[in-house]
Ligand SMILES: NC(=O)c1ccc[n+]([C@@H]2O[C@H](COP(=O)([O-])OP(=O)(O)OC[C@H]3O[C@@H](n4cnc5c(N)ncnc54)[C@H](O)[C@@H]3O)[C@@H](O)[C@H]2O)c1
């Protein structure tokens with residue numbers, strides 16, 4: 343499902359492989375719009391090329407390029423093929439003895455969250471994944487995962503083409519490394535792991551400078567930006583500047599799954615301080631050592647940043663990621679009609695969860711219209727939980743037989759850290775208050791303000807239990823046994839919190855306590871469970887990574903002025919695990935809403951005249967695929 347539906351023609355690839363000479367070694371080079379006349383496509387020479395991860399082909403530079411780009415003598419003489427390099431990365435035999443455990447004191451000091459002994463395994467000198475797996479046998483999973491991340495990260499820093507090919511071809515194995523859950527561990531340890539910069543950092547100290555700073559980015563064109571302020575990184579809380587790992591991981595998924603050209607993506611950290619005292623006291627911490635800005639001071643930093651981005655790249659799509667709830671909603675309201683932006687935690691998550699909720703209706707063998715009769719318990723009333731509720735409510739209101747005003751139709755029971763939310767709760771955020779339960783005649787379940795989760799599940803017998811609480815293990819044995827009594831023949835349990843340690847339950851516990859007929863999905867990946875009767879209990883993954891690449895791709899290729907609920911809804915409803923199709927659906931929605939202005943060689947009229955199949959084809963053709971492009975012209 344991750345492989346691209348189509349690959350680009352060699353002519354297209356050649357065109358997009360044209361580089362400007364302005365990129366820095368640590369950052370992908372800029373892409374120029376058209377072929378540069380003259381003997382060489384790339385303007386760099388010698389070691390500047392070898393140190394640029396976008397141009398670098400390592401040992402695969404052909405002799406003509408070595409001659410004409412001043413590379414002769416700077417590389418070993420043998421010219422290897424891309425395939426040989428690929429095999430060398432993934433397959434070569436162990437070069438170290440299994441007992442080889444070089445201690446790297448520098449790194450062990452830098453990783454407060456990882457036990458020292460186990461740390462040595464991260465530092466095993468390996469030249470491939472196979473040898474790493476061999477050398478780290480028996481080590482804890484987190485240590486092996488971190489070691490794999492380090493190998494992949496080194497390749498990312500050196501040779502992006504090879505990195506993305508390896509990633510695309512092995513996405514099932516590597517997504518948990520570059521993305522959730524390992525990226526959480528990486529963020530927790532980022533200041534220690536930091537070697538080379540990636541992306542951009544705008545801090546509270548940069549006020550008044552951002553408009554000029556944005557021009558420090560070497561690429562002429564940026565299409566996709568993922569930005570965080572580090573205030574709510576997965577379920578790990580405030581990680582300050584170390585949260586940059588999340589935008590990097592999300593954009594890797596954009597390149598791998600949506601075929602966005604890696605030269606045109608930009609991960610960004612907005613460092614407005616941190617309230618994490620442990621980090622403030624950490625001598626290695628790389629961010630501003632000050633408490634988070636609040637109120638107008640905070641907003642003025644984000645405003646200036648958004649203006650700067652828009653001034654340089656007016657067509658770029660900006661994805662907000664892992665902002666704490668109050669800022670997630672505030673910034674979404676503030677910018678959604680001015681810029682082409684969306685909040686992935688609020689809006690991307692909602693689409694994936696809605697797909698899961700509708701899937702749970704289908705699993706019961708009922709028609710989709712029965713969605714309106716499902717009793718749904720949502721645990722967690724934060725940015726993700728409320729985003730899911732809003733989209734699920736909209737979907738219910740579109741179902742036949744439902745009063746469009748939504749009056750009197752509330753199939754949701756929502757809990758936060760203080761238990762069941764009812765109308766008697768004081769000081770509720772208005773976004774949450776919409777879902778507070780009343781005590782009118784429709785409330786037959788005899789529940790009360792602050793009722794505990796197990797009490798709610800026992801009395802209500804819900805069809806669905808959905809967790810977005812960030813509290814690991816909260817769906818405990820008692821809660822799951824109560825779900826066994828659900829009114830649904832296929833009780834659905836969605837443990838959507840990340841990373842793995844924060845999942846509300848495991849699939850093992852679900853199939854053990856709820857039964858083999860349960861439907862399970864989680865935010866972080868788990869393995870399927872053998873049920874003992876020759877059957878498998880499926881551990882499905884419900885993560886916004888199945889949706890955000892398509893949302894971004896569709897918004898980008900349609901040239902939409904902004905991203906509407908209608909576009910997000912159509913993305914959610916056609917989730918078929920094929921990003922090209924999701925992207926095409928967003929393009930069509932943008933056209934239908936008269937918001938598509940087109941881009942590059944495709945204008946609004948062209949988009950309008952495309953059939954659905956044409957649109958899928960168009961999106962697929964625009965997807966980047968990693969192969970080495972020639973760096974010099976044939977003649
Ligand atoms: N699977 C996905 O695609 C996906 C997407 C977005 C967020 N998430 C995960 O969802 C979690 C929450 O994200 P968020 O942005 O909504 O966070 P948030 O901080 O905005 O909200 C957390 C909510 O959980 C509630 N909560 C805390 N302790 C609780 C308890 N003991 N019982 C019941 N509720 C409790 C809080 O009161 C709050 O309402 C995180 O772990 C995040 O990684 C997953």
Ligand SMILES: O=C(O)C[C@H](O)C(=O)O
Nearest residue numbers: 522576664687840885886
């Ligand atoms: O990052 C993820 O894996 C999903 C989601 O955006 C989250 O914040 O947990």
Ligand SMILES: [Mg+2]
Nearest residue numbers: 663664686687
């Ligand atoms: Mg997120």
